[in-house]
Amino acid sequence: MLHLLEPSRSSATQQRAGTRSVINVAGRVAIGGRSIAIIAGPCSVEGRDMLLDSARAVRDAGAVMLRGGAYKPRTSPYSFRGLGEEALDILADAREATGLPVVTEILDPRQLERIESVADVLQVGARNMQNFALLSEVGKSRKPVLLKRGLSATMDELLLAAEYVLAAGNPNVILCERGIRTFETATRNTLDVAAVPVLKSRTHLPVIVDPSHAGGHWELVEPLALAAIAAGADGLIVEVHPNPSGALSDGEQSLTPARFARLVERCGAVATAIGRQVAVPKSGAAATASVVRAPNGAKSAVKSGAKSGVRLGAKAGVIGAAPASVVRDASRSVEEPWPA
Ligand code: PEP
Ligand code: MN
Numbered sequence: 001m002l003h004l005l006e007p008s009r010s011s012a013t014q015q016r017a018g019t020r021s022v023i024n025v026a027g028r029v030a031i032g033g034r035s036i037a038i039i040a041g042p043c044s045v046e047g048r049d050m051l052l053d054s055a056r057a058v059r060d061a062g063a064v065m066l067r068g069g070a071y072k073p074r075t076s077p078y079s080f081r082g083l084g085e086e087a088l089d090i091l092a093d094a095r096e097a098t099g100l101p102v103v104t105e106i107l108d109p110r111q112l113e114r115i116e117s118v119a120d121v122l123q124v125g126a127r128n129m130q131n132f133a134l135l136s137e138v139g140k141s142r143k144p145v146l147l148k149r150g151l152s153a154t155m156d157e158l159l160l161a162a163e164y165v166l167a168a169g170n171p172n173v174i175l176c177e178r179g180i181r182t183f184e185t186a187t188r189n190t191l192d193v194a195a196v197p198v199l200k201s202r203t204h205l206p207v208i209v210d211p212s213h214a215g216g217h218w219e220l221v222e223p224l225a226l227a228a229i230a231a232g233a234d235g236l237i238v239e240v241h242p243n244p245s246g247a248l249s250d251g252e253q254s255l256t257p258a259r260f261a262r263l264v265e266r267c268g269a270v271a272t273a274i275g276r277q278v279a280v281p282k283s284g285a286a287a288t289a290s291v292v293r294a295p296n297g298a299k300s301a302v303k304s305g306a307k308s309g310v311r312l313g314a315k316a317g318v319i320g321a322a323p324a325s326v327v328r329d330a331s332r333s334v335e336e337p338w339p340a
Helices: 007-011 048-061 085-098 109-116 132-138 155-167 195-202 211-215 218-230 257-273
Strands: 023-025 029-031 035-041 065-067 102-105 121-124 145-148 173-177 207-209 235-239 277-280 317-319
Touching: 029 035, 035 048, 035 257, 048 065, 048 085, 048 257, 065 085, 085 102, 085 109, 109 121, 109 132, 121 132, 132 155, 145 155, 155 173, 155 195, 173 195, 195 207, 207 218, 211 218, 211 235, 218 235, 218 257, 235 257, 257 277
Parallel strands: 035 065, 035 235, 035 277, 065 102, 102 121, 121 145, 145 173, 173 207, 207 235
Antiparallel strands: 023 029, 277 317
16 A cells, blocks of 8 residues: 655656546546536535525536535534434435435544435545544445545645545545635635645545635635636535525525526536536436445555546536536546546
């Protein structure tokens, strides 16, 4: 197994063709291929109607996966900390109603069994990036893990955190740049756009960006999303709320569904400009989440030079520069890793 302790030595073998991992989410979404996956939904699940409305709205606008926190890590214990169990049931209903796979955050290793029964992707949040017990626990799962970069974590630390998950047996990790803490106070965090190409040069794992927690204000979300795609991000995770001003968490950085639809469309234009496309949702109910092991077991988060990653047999639709909801090109396969 290659480790990051000698990053320059391992990075020397990283540029060979076919070394990127493409992660299959529930047989419906491929992350890390040529298509860019846009995940969207509210910061927190606040109730049934609001989540179902949000899920339908983001699906119709072009999201391929639904986000929504059931358990929220809040700075103050007196802030809204999520509906917990009830939210998990609501997420399951939204999944059923829309066919969108679900990503939700796990805070505690004891929650794994219950959250796994609903989630297609397990989110490990920025505040838990170095919760090694949690990383090892999600490493035992067969569900992909969305690992967010810690508030003050270096890229090496993020990759080593991913290594914990891989070392425990789960090769399906999606890295997420969500802004880091710097001296700058004009934005909630500072989006480290350079993390996208740097991480992609150092690991075979897909890299997505969260422009919502980076910018902290809805007006910044679209420009940061476009920058992320231009920089090579394999996907986005975006907060969308039907009524941002009434949100119980992160309303100021949440997009309305209409603004989100515009974001998807503009992302399609940037994707086209760099030879990619934005994935469009498949119709029909979500399949049971399935995770296929990488052919070589994807033993390390750092590219080994050996072929690694999960290949999908399914074709996916894409979005080009034209309106998100109408362009479908099933001829382009998501099997192909990008860049090779
Ligand atoms: C979230 O996605 O709602 C969240 C809490 O993100 P982060 O862990 O990046 O702060
Ligand atoms: Mn949030």
